[in-house]
């Protein structure tokens with residue numbers, strides 16, 4: 001799908017282009033960025049920003065970096081994550097981490113197995129570096145013969161967990177099995193865990209599992225989806241000991257350091273998350289999910305294909321042969337921006353044609369208004 005002057009004109013727009021359109025909209029439930037209200041405790045941290053800025057100015061960068069990462073990993077249950085500077089590379093955002101990783105992978109590998117569906121900038125960045133992709137469907141990742149996850153010739157397996165847009169989480173025993181198979185075949189295992197803050201089932205200690213398996217791994221951690229900090233955020237590349245990829249070199253081609261202020265802010269938000277902020281966030285998302293589902297409950301043949309999802313986005317199966325791009329266009333004309341799911345299905349776009357994605361990290365009134373608008377658009381077309 002591509003858009004020109006507001007109209008859908010072809011089939012090549014990526015999700016971020018659609019999300020950019022939504023930035024000016026009255027009701028924007030398109031992007032997965034965190035746009036919910038700050039909690040009172042988070043507001044206090046923000047009120048204290050001038051003092052935090054001064055503190056960040058005075059402190060040494062390595063110390064700030066280590067403190068922020070330790071606090072973040074503790075909040076997310078990742079107690080065995082390596083915090084050493086050589087193994088924890090902080091970036092401005094997870095897309096920057098992804099670009100760095102992809103460039104390093106392209107130095108060694110021609111072929112990567114990638115979860116399907118997933119957020120389209122992951123396949124786009126990999127393909128941009130001429131890496132061939134093999135789709136790994138969620139059912140094969142979750143059960144069955146583990147060798148199906150490691151097709152011949154693939155040098156790296158890339159899994160988003162929890163996945164965007166489905167919310168699917170790779171359970172601990174399955175991660176252990178895949179990690180052991182990767183070790184056996186010397187395949188690099190990459191995890192994008194950007195959405196793990198929303199789901200306690202994704203907060204078992206992944207690093208303990210990966211270290212036990214002894215595989216080569218890279219984990220992309222992210223703060224950008226969880227806290228409404230106006231996109232002051234970090235993405236991180238966490239590396240196994242003997243990764244043997246030029247990641248640090250590519251990192252140094254792209255950046256020297258992230259903002260010390262953002263590191264100081266992340267430490268404070270992570271401490272708050274560990275002290276109750278994370279359950280509060282999860283409760284807010286659950287409430288918005290209930291709200292969205294209830295606004296759509298009366299629309300015939302609309303359903304929610306991810307009943308167990310806890311992430312901050314919700315897929316809606318619009319049913320009755322309705323087309324998601326047409327629904328997206330109707331809503332867009334009414335000032336309401338959602339995402340049609342076609343681009344998530346990077347290997348077979350038509351699989352996404354019946355799904356709309358609605359972002360839930362918003363004030364409840366925004367989610368409710370979006371749900372009502374979607375219900376109205378779908379009933380008008382039924």
Ligand SMILES: Cc1ncc(COP(=O)(O)O)c(C=O)c1O
Nearest residue numbers: 032093094095119160164194224
């Ligand atoms: C799974 C996943 N990883 C990475 C990103 C990129 O995040 P950012 O735009 O903060 O760099 C996204 C964006 O939605 C995502 O869904």
